[in-house]
Amino acid sequence: MIQQIYPQVQHDYQFELNKDMHIAAAHYIPHEDAGKCQNVHGHTYFVNITIAGDELDETGFLVNFASLKRLIHKRFDHTILNDHKDLFSEKDPTYFPTTEGVARAIYEVVQNDLDQKDNQPKCVQVFVRETPTSYVVYRPKKKKEGHR
Known part of the structure; x- marks a missing residue:
């Protein structure tokens, strides 16, 4: 069984x-x-995806673990x-498949899927451990009020 402590992300969601x-x-x-x-x-990457929301879906899940x-x-x-x-680039360093890029890519794939759900859960954090001593945490920036 995998057991690990992760950095916590602050949010106001119920679940x-x-x-x-x-x-x-x-x-x-x-x-x-x-x-x-x-x-x-x-590498054998260790990934933790954190999803939050206030509404459960018709099955009583925020998100089905198996679907993730x-x-x-x-x-x-x-x-x-x-x-x-579609996720990584050979020319743009922002999209190289570094640990940072992997965490960002996983976030994008997950959030694009979540955006299709009626209960509108949000991916609030992606943790990617590349080696026993190195990991990255990706958290999407909050959108500012009044901006698109």
């Missing part, structure tokens, strides 16, 4: 769920300053992350 999963994937960082990481190599696993694990496990051209 919060967290889904943990492992993803075995390879990647490389397409930049000369990335050192050995320019070469294809792999299908959405992320099925898409990324045993792949080369760089091959996901």
Whole structure:
């Protein structure tokens, strides 16, 4: 069983769920300053997705845990992350498949799916551990009132 303490994100929603999963994937960082990481190599990423909301769906779930696993694990496990051209770039460093980029990409995939749900849950945090000593937390910026 996976048990871990994560950084907490503050929010005012009634419900919060967290889904943990492992993803075995390879990647490389397409930049000369990335050192050995320019070469294809792999990790067993540990991912935690935090979703919050006030309304449950027609089944009594905020989000079905199994649907999150299908959405992320099925898409990324045993792949080369760089091959996901819809999420990662070879030219724009903001979209390199670094741990930061992986966390952002997972957020985008999850939130795009959540946006289709009637109960409108929100992905408030994605935690991605690349190695036993290194991890990234991605939290979407709150939209300012009056701005689109």
